[in-house]
Amino acid sequence: MAMNRETHRVARIGLGALYLVMLTPAARTWLEATMTGHMLLQIPLLAAIGFAASRLLPERWQHGLLTTVGGAVPCVAMAIFASSYWMLPRALDAALASPLAEAGKFLSIPLFIGMPLALAWRRLSILGRGFVWSNFYSMLAVLGWLYIAAPVRVCNSYLVNEQVHAGWLMVKLALFLFTWWLASFFIGRQPAPREDESARTSGNASQTHLA
Amino acid sequence: MKRIARSLTATALVTLMGISALWWGTDGLQAFTAETARRTALLGSPRALPAVSLEDQDGRGFSLQDYRGRLLAVEFIYTRCPTLCRSLGMAFRQIRDHVPAAALGKDFALLSISFDTLRDDAASLRDYGRTYGADGKHWRIARVRSEAELKQLLKSFGVVVIDDGLGGFEHNAAIHLLDRDGRLVLISDIDEPLKFAESVAAWL
Structure with a gap:
């Protein structure tokens, strides 16, 4: 149990450090130099940080938060709207041009995409998860295709060939995720009960800590 | 029942805010790129x-x-x-x-x-x-x-x-x-x- 607490502490420090490093001008310049780095590395990483950080919250807080915001459905809706916004080419340009938009990106992606997904995920049925997944990779595929086929440069801050490159990567990523998701049906993994079980045990653990 | 009502209200609220944000972020679903935005921004407000x-x-x-x-x-x-x-x-x-x-x-x-x-x-x-x-x-x-x-x-x-x-x-x-x-x-x-x-x- 002490070990568990120790891992949590290390994970918390690690996540915080990663977030701070990503905030530095050097890391931002590097990741934002290309459309691929910006869209397919920085933004997903920020969402992942939000996701992981929520999982590190005490189990009771996670349950409390989820109940307060009204359950899994509004969480999923929030993540879908926020990710749609950050898929707008205009949002990328704005983040590069204005520090306020950049700050908005660093706050809204972990808080409005990563965190609600983390809170909702365990409560979602296989159907709900399927909805989230299929929604995600179909948006990715459509966006990628738009970037490849667009007759215009969609971002003033990125080169045209960079846009086509990012577009192809998005299409490939969508195909890969779809295949992976489809394959997971045939492997016959049953993640839901096991995760619930571990959630319950770690929930008990955090309660004992508190007590 | 109370939980379902709460979930419905929250979902409606999130949807409303989400649509407003997208509406605002695209100037009423008109400008999806910064280039279009720079052009439409001038309409009625010279710079x-x-x-x-x-x-x-x-x-x-x-x-x-x-x-x-x-x-x-x-x-x-x-x-x-x-x-x-x-x-x-x-x-x-x-x-x-x-x-x-x-x-x-x-x-x-x-x-x-x-x-x-x-x-x-x-x-x-x-x-x-x-x-x-x-x-x-x-x-x-x-x-x-x-x-x-x-x-x-x-x-x-x-x-x-x-x-x-x-x-x-x-x-x-x-x-x-x-x-x-x-x-x-x-x-x-x-x-x-x-x-x-x-x-x-x-x-x-």
Whole structure:
């Protein structure tokens, strides 16, 4: 149990450090130099940080938060709207041009995409998860295709060939995720009960800590 | 039951906020790119521009404000540009040829501004002008004297210039119209020079 607490502490420090490093001008310049780095590395990483950080919250807080915001459905809706916004080419340009938009990106992606997904995920049925997944990779595929086929440069801050490159990567990523998701049906993994079980045990653990 | 009601209310609220955010972020589902946004933002709200010191193909100093009282078409170029700026030069020539001849120089002028302050000297500006038939009077080719002022000018126009990695630049090419008070009022596509000439004629 002490070990568990120790891992949590290390994970918390690690996540915080990663977030701070990503905030530095050097890391931002590097990741934002290309459309691929910006869209397919920085933004997903920020969402992942939000996701992981929520999982590190005490189990009771996670349950409390989820109940307060009204359950899994509004969480999923929030993540879908926020990710749609950050898929707008205009949002990328704005983040590069204005520090306020950049700050908005660093706050809204972990808080409005990563965190609600983390809170909702365990409560979602296989159907709900399927909805989230299929929604995600179909948006990715459509966006990628738009970037490849667009007759215009969609971002003033990125080169045209960079846009086509990012577009192809998005299409490939969508195909890969779809295949992976489809394959997971045939492997016959049953993640839901096991995760619930571990959630319950770690929930008990955090309660004992508190007590 | 209470839980379901809460979930429904929250979902409705999130949906409402999400749609508002997307609506706001795209100017009412109209502008999905920064380029469209920069154009629609001008509708009904002309933008004042900074006073920067420019220098034309003959080395004469002037500023945008010297054109007050006249309409001014502005394009941003660099003279070594092999692609977009050629279309820009051609478009400018078509505009010059299509606005009423009597207005040229008196009520309307054209200005090509280079953003390659380092490499475009007076001689290359003159060459560029000669290539496209600019007379150097009603249509001048200019450069910005200082790099800092260039940045300021590009920012105010919303023009983004990026290195293409091949010794050139990629930039959001367009044709800009300044009204008689020197404010930016219209941004037009480079492949529609005749439409732009019509808009100019309407403003005259």
